[in-house]
Amino acid sequence: MKLWKVLAAVSAMGLAPAISVEAATFVNFNSQSGSGFATYTESGATLASAGGGTFEFALTPNGTVGVLGSGIPHPLLRADIAGGASEVSVDLGDFNADQDGLLLRAFSSMDVLLTTATLATLSADETMHTLSVTAPNIAYVIFGSQAPSLDGSSVFADNFAFTQSDSITPMPEPATMTLLGLGFGGMGAHRWRQRRPLS
Ligand SMILES: [Ca+2]
Numbered sequence: 001m002k003l004w005k006v007l008a009a010v011s012a013m014g015l016a017p018a019i020s021v022e023a024a025t026f027v028n029f030n031s032q033s034g035s036g037f038a039t040y041t042e043s044g045a046t047l048a049s050a051g052g053g054t055f056e057f058a059l060t061p062n063g064t065v066g067v068l069g070s071g072i073p074h075p076l077l078r079a080d081i082a083g084g085a086s087e088v089s090v091d092l093g094d095f096n097a098d099q100d101g102l103l104l105r106a107f108s109s110m111d112v113l114l115t116t117a118t119l120a121t122l123s124a125d126e127t128m129h130t131l132s133v134t135a136p137n138i139a140y141v142i143f144g145s146q147a148p149s150l151d152g153s154s155v156f157a158d159n160f161a162f163t164q165s166d167s168i169t170p171m172p173e174p175a176t177m178t179l180l181g182l183g184f185g186g187m188g189a190h191r192w193r194q195r196r197p198l199s
């Protein structure tokens with residue numbers, strides 16, 4: 001076996017630097033409808049009304065179905081992510097009614113606040129806004145709006161997305177080392193045969 005073939009084989013078997021494998025998940029709620037939900041789970045994300053209560057699926061300012069905490073005041077929403085996440089984003093928005101203090105808070109599994117994203121919107125704002133947070137090991141997020149919003153978290157949520165990141169450091173496997181040994185051994189034998197006088 002030629003040296004370049006050995007190197008190509010070893011390279012193909014993963015003797016590479018540590019790589020990051022990211023899996024992005026996206027939930028758009030478009031096939032949902034109705035109200036009175038305590039929880040809703042899709043693609044590893046479990047949605048609930050933060051602090052109890054229920055939520056409903058409703059048409060959002062982006063023209064598709066999203067989520068709204070039910071009742072007055074509207075409760076914030078919470079989403080637990082199975083396996084955790086390193087990045088979470090959600091679209092939040094309101095119709096032309098009041099100013100809103102949009103928020104997205106990320107927590108660890110020990111209920112420690114990791115990071116918060118906020119955005120203040122004007123009363124005339126009729127669009128959805130994407131809030132994103134990045135932190136290692138996000139177990140769940142709480143999102144919606146706070147004062148000056150009227151009636152609690154009076155905003156819709158949609159397009160919930162999260163990224164799970166796993167760092168993988170490939171180690172040379174025994175089979176790889178065996179192949180490497182066979183490769184160099186084969187080259188040695190080839191040279192020995194070339195040097196041997198013809199009989
Ligand atoms: Ca939607």
Ligand SMILES: [Ca+2]
Nearest residue numbers: 094098100154
């Ligand atoms: Ca509002």
